[in-house]
Amino acid sequence: MEQDKLLQLLTKVRGGEVTPEEAVLELKIAPFEDLGYAKVDLHRGIRGGVSEVVYGAGKTTEQVVGILESMRQKGVENILVTRISKETAERIGERMAFEYHEVPKLGVAARDEREMVGKVVVASAGTSDMAVCEEAALTAEILGNKVVRLYDVGVAGLHRLLSHQKTLMTARVVIAVAGMEGALASVVGGLVDCPVIAVPTSVGYGANFGGLSALLSMLNSCASGVSVVNIDNGFGAGFLANRINRMDGLAG
Amino acid sequence: MEQDKLLQLLTKVRGGEVTPEEAVLELKIAPFEDLGYAKVDLHRGIRGGVSEVVYGAGKTTEQVVGILESMRQKGVENILVTRISKETAERIGERMAFEYHEVPKLGVAARDEREMVGKVVVASAGTSDMAVCEEAALTAEILGNKVVRLYDVGVAGLHRLLSHQKTLMTARVVIAVAGMEGALASVVGGLVDCPVIAVPTSVGYGANFGGLSALLSMLNSCASGVSVVNIDNGFGAGFLANRINRMDGLAG
Amino acid sequence: MEQDKLLQLLTKVRGGEVTPEEAVLELKIAPFEDLGYAKVDLHRGIRGGVSEVVYGAGKTTEQVVGILESMRQKGVENILVTRISKETAERIGERMAFEYHEVPKLGVAARDEREMVGKVVVASAGTSDMAVCEEAALTAEILGNKVVRLYDVGVAGLHRLLSHQKTLMTARVVIAVAGMEGALASVVGGLVDCPVIAVPTSVGYGANFGGLSALLSMLNSCASGVSVVNIDNGFGAGFLANRINRMDGLAG
Amino acid sequence: MEQDKLLQLLTKVRGGEVTPEEAVLELKIAPFEDLGYAKVDLHRGIRGGVSEVVYGAGKTTEQVVGILESMRQKGVENILVTRISKETAERIGERMAFEYHEVPKLGVAARDEREMVGKVVVASAGTSDMAVCEEAALTAEILGNKVVRLYDVGVAGLHRLLSHQKTLMTARVVIAVAGMEGALASVVGGLVDCPVIAVPTSVGYGANFGGLSALLSMLNSCASGVSVVNIDNGFGAGFLANRINRMDGLAG
Amino acid sequence: MEQDKLLQLLTKVRGGEVTPEEAVLELKIAPFEDLGYAKVDLHRGIRGGVSEVVYGAGKTTEQVVGILESMRQKGVENILVTRISKETAERIGERMAFEYHEVPKLGVAARDEREMVGKVVVASAGTSDMAVCEEAALTAEILGNKVVRLYDVGVAGLHRLLSHQKTLMTARVVIAVAGMEGALASVVGGLVDCPVIAVPTSVGYGANFGGLSALLSMLNSCASGVSVVNIDNGFGAGFLANRINRMDGLAG
Amino acid sequence: MEQDKLLQLLTKVRGGEVTPEEAVLELKIAPFEDLGYAKVDLHRGIRGGVSEVVYGAGKTTEQVVGILESMRQKGVENILVTRISKETAERIGERMAFEYHEVPKLGVAARDEREMVGKVVVASAGTSDMAVCEEAALTAEILGNKVVRLYDVGVAGLHRLLSHQKTLMTARVVIAVAGMEGALASVVGGLVDCPVIAVPTSVGYGANFGGLSALLSMLNSCASGVSVVNIDNGFGAGFLANRINRMDGLAG
Amino acid sequence: MEQDKLLQLLTKVRGGEVTPEEAVLELKIAPFEDLGYAKVDLHRGIRGGVSEVVYGAGKTTEQVVGILESMRQKGVENILVTRISKETAERIGERMAFEYHEVPKLGVAARDEREMVGKVVVASAGTSDMAVCEEAALTAEILGNKVVRLYDVGVAGLHRLLSHQKTLMTARVVIAVAGMEGALASVVGGLVDCPVIAVPTSVGYGANFGGLSALLSMLNSCASGVSVVNIDNGFGAGFLANRINRMDGLAG
């Protein structure tokens, strides 16, 4: 039941047109969700600084364009669109301001100006993990987080990672992206004191079984403070990093 | 190279006993780690409010007691000990102040007085998930976090969960614990704006395959802002929740 | 033994041409199935309102066309053909009346006029599950069931689902279609009192392992009254929904 | 918000003590679920003939007894308790009327007198599936369904199954219980025109992988009209069979 | 329909009491299986030399004893009973002549005197596979086959196997039993020209995953002429070996 | 050591040119295999009636043609070539007499005239299993076995299978080919007294996991006398059927 | 054919008692393996310094004692016995000199005096991996290798590992033992230039799936020079380390 309809109903109760008993009945079966819907959306926009997100995979170009146009008409800004092809991006670009990144297949419509805050570090094991890394990094940036990229710092050449220890230790959140054996998450988890979001990737072959090796490795991390998102889910890591990075202080 | 040895070396450089070139050589091969060790520990204690943790599984009672006594002698307080039997707990209790919780098989030695801050909500799908929930909740409490328990709020009876919506929406972190189909994480993830740590449990039978069903379910959550720890890893969730809950505000 | 041959045999028994003992012998080895075949078919047509179904996958266009022509010659109507390409559909359309639906790759030859009865609700978690949903919905419709579609009501935005609670609660059967974590089945199962048929889909990526995550999630549903069909098996769900929707009342 | 509190609020609106606007505010945040809870329960009791169910696994004897006593005090009858030991059953028996079945480890407290309706056939492949079969059969019986048991009719001796064809063909629902290769579900599915609920069991060894073989077999059944519940989930099958068996006729 | 009832029916047809049309109707729904049942059993006894087999796992001692007594009363001899404990065997022994073998947990009631024919070779990779081997070997022997045992001839010490090449090459059937990597089946398959029945065992640890490694290895054997039975299924291999060994010559 | 070289060596021993001790030394390290190779081949040709087989998958057209030409030069006839494309087949056809079957992608070079003996029945669950069935059937035929094809006799329509019971019961070997739930093997296994070779196929979708469902189903068959080959391995089944069908009688 | 029998045969050829042609025939079918057996054994003893090994798991105490006594009578020394209980060890100790290690359940009979050579480093991630580590370390020591133990140097506390960098870099072989995420192998592999043998252990819980996580992690190691043995196979690692450590130099 939407807010104005509820108000109408209650006004009728006050006016005696509807008895309290009748109102109880109507309220019991009324769809409370529309209230919830509006509330949640506003709340989200205000508290989390998160704009709308459109998951492009499995949607036609027409569907994606349609959703974006509808959002734009309602004045929504900074709409993140993930996993879309260059062609879809170009089609969107014909209708509205659209910034597209080809490697992670991710774009943002009507990007707004917002202050970049905090520090999210995206560390990756190898160059082949780039697409997932960039999905994470750009998601975080579009949502207004300062991002530092530490790419190709896999554990087989530990010096590469250790040379950036200072950067890691001053991060508010670290996103550790790795395929193959996924050991990066544990090593980073042992070095830092902030939350670590581990992203297993499907990079590798043979017994990596499409990312299973990195996934299991990260879930079993002997380092505390590490949690894991789905294989190749750069967006999810970037989104969660934004939530954590923007945490208020306890006193505030 | 430990700090005092490093100081000796550098004093010798100043005194001319050792040339800078010789010192470079020595430093190159010096075990830098001992410095790192001390630093990390202090840092951890100061910043994260995290005391030492002893993982009891796979250790003999003798080993656990030995480690704890050694720590106590160095004055360490608030030492969390996970996954130990009642017998081991009693043996520890004969030597030092030890608080033991039987359901999650978890104890704390020399628990300190610390201010309880923030709000961590631990929500669980069913009563059978109790042991994992309590491991999470007590870990968070021992590390100094206020914890609200919402148990038995599984999604098959949605009203149970929705009646606590206010509690959920004012949490700084939510730990969602569920076995079987693990749907709780997605539903909670859709209701709140704070980070959600999902803990799959091995509760269930048949095609739950020891927690695999809940694990996969949570990793594939359609709700953003959810990350996952290992099956039954209540400790890990409580530890991470502490890290997130204690985040400084961006301005601070 | 076909019915007329059996009649011949028994007439011979009556006429004394064949002794009962000889007939026993012949009947023992006679292929009883052809009788069964005819019987079952008639029975099916009368009781279940189910026409013939041709599973198109793995059959050549020639084979599908051949089977349909043979059926049409015998006067069969309302023949459902699943999982065929647009090309095959066009080839069929050149020979007989054929209605084709591109999204679920499903068609119906010689669709009959039949009363649409009951109420089957098809609820889906996301737009990407559309093809499976439509396979279920159209199958149910072609078999003569009224279908209500509730698409994109995934549990991460619970209000979307809850706003349709009335529709759900008045359904005779609900088909819950979901990929990723498949939580929709449990939540719907907790809301309704009618049978719920859960259809896991292969929609998702990474640790969804081709639909395994949704499948396991649905099999482990904590809600009672939920059963599961194969991954992406929209047809099976629609077919079963028809059977349940058309149940006679207990009194007759 | 419970019903009487809602009535109080609305009476205050009518009396002018509370403005409609204030009531809107209160209703927005009010826990709507308690209404839902009451409603759902009543609805369930009236429409589905289903009493309360207590899942005993993972609960202590104390917890089970506590829940039952609380329910009995509220006058609830016919409470099904699944997966409890003989000891727990005896403890319950000391407090209230309790009927216990040892093979399926299932009991019923305060069983009521109800008319047994319809026909649910429980067919099983072998004697080793007995516990799961009885969990299904007794669940259905306690909920008020006439049950016919066809045990040990596995497909390796087809004549055993076929000799009961008439029983099968007059069922309103068939529950097919099988371990090992689980072929019973497909064969039964091909023989009947009513819904078939397949229950894979963990009976077998080696490559049955705890019931996986029967589960996959049943999910891939080439027979239409078959759906599947969790491995060894006799209760779920009996519960769902009750729902289907008690379907009203379309005209009614 | 049993044979005498069928005769009665046909006599009535001859006598004019029942019309052929009525008889057709009755025969259509008559349970044909009981005829089949008798026939199959006799046939089996005559052609395959196979007596009854009772699978003991999952049956109570009472059930096993009951079945055996019932069979004995009907004069059945040479009844194989698999997977029973020593206790059950002793209980059976109190009632009838019973020969029990403790290692494979297999016994035979009322063993008959029969000519031992052909040659079945049972080859095993290691001593730990003994129980499965003996289940296979004794099954074959009880069914009347000459068995040669080649134990501990694993491929890591090829000379052990090759020294028995002559024995292998004169076998009519070879049963190759192996756990761990299961390579024995391929090597034996390459040496002989007769059918090879491969039995993977659960012997091993770690990545043998309960026999999966040997199972997959044997299914993927590069040697032709090899087929596989379930993990640890010695009985199945012995039973099948009997069937193959007793094949008539093509001319006969 | 090839036969003529061995003869030379032994002649030298007789002639005193080489002492027995020296010969022992030479024989110890001599490659005995070339003898073995020749022997095995002859033996195979004589006893099993099996010609050479070339597994085409993963070989270039050049390699396949090369192998065949080399064999033809040595006078080998009836060479079976499996899993080759039409193109490769045409290339072979330019060089030698070659009969190609497109559905199973199988051909035979220089097919000989041989008496067709025995009876191998190839039964399949559905039309989609055709390619695997034909690989099995043609392999058996090319090796000289009479083959009866019973296609599309899946268990969901039991009458189709039962109408061919006589054909099945007079077979010397049955090859049961099925995808999806693979129940055909168990049902056939229960009907016949001869060895049954089960071939799981990858036909199906979703939870068939590339043939795993049928494979596990067949391995767990409750019918005795059934053994299994690799998924889609029609050749292996045909080859083994030939071995079994051609078994000599025990007396002969 | 054993050596003396071969000599007899060849002497008969020289003496003219047997023609070369007859000898060729006999040699073709002679079991060459017994020669091979003796040769291999001697060779092994001389070159690899490896004594006999008895794998105790799955053998009865009687069998183990029997094998050892037989070996001792032939004068074999330094016999390694793996995976035996303390009871078995005590029983052996009553018959012969026997050194038993309880943690890895491993013993050595008639241990010889041999020079300890080279350097094998056994590094482990945690204290819970101790049993596997000691199986590896003691195996290597008993075979005559100097072993350095670096225990509890898991990657979550990198300083612990790095402080032993010098020890690692001077090893000839490193055995890296780790459960959980198994990252140790990759990190060690990146630090050293010698062969690394990775041993995954089953230590952990939940998604470690009995060692699968560490196994996959190690197989997918991004570090070159790492190979893997079975889960918990400390013996295999120690045995292989011995082979590598004892490699001759290329010039030698």
Next chain:
Amino acid sequence: MEQDKLLQLLTKVRGGEVTPEEAVLELKIAPFEDLGYAKVDLHRGIRGGVSEVVYGAGKTTEQVVGILESMRQKGVENILVTRISKETAERIGERMAFEYHEVPKLGVAARDEREMVGKVVVASAGTSDMAVCEEAALTAEILGNKVVRLYDVGVAGLHRLLSHQKTLMTARVVIAVAGMEGALASVVGGLVDCPVIAVPTSVGYGANFGGLSALLSMLNSCASGVSVVNIDNGFGAGFLANRINRMDGLAG
């Protein structure tokens, strides 16, 4: 901290500009790794004879060319590039001397002249494993090892393998490459006394599950002295073989 910066710091300490205490502080946080990097690289070049390796998979042609040009400018020779297409190889060839091998998709830039030492045997089960074999063999050759290829010596035709026993027994390292059932590793492991590196390949179909069958088989090898690398990881095997082959003698 790079070496010159360290020297500057220490010079300042000597000059009194920086106190030892200040230097301690700076050194604690200084990135020590750049030193380490240089050291490790030199060390590697000197001791292991290993040049740089570029893993081509997942890198664009531009990235591969860029890396190679940068290396060449620093004078690096003998750079191995794995898993690149012919097109990429041709592009590289336009810029620098580049030797490309099409079957294993592997090339070497600026190949140097180096003495070929030792003996590495690469044995493979079948011709289809060729690409993986050649990746292993060429990797070993480019790194300066003499390689003997024994292809198509699968265990189903044991004579092929045994005829090369001498070659095998004189190897310093054997690389055993096999798909399907992977039995080659165990058989070879039983024949030789040197380290065996097993490479499972994805060659096969059906229940080989992309190489899983060979992988598990090899991990469970009953032969000691065998270790395993990732599925299809020919490079890893060749690289490790180089390390082992080049081991110094113990005295040296």
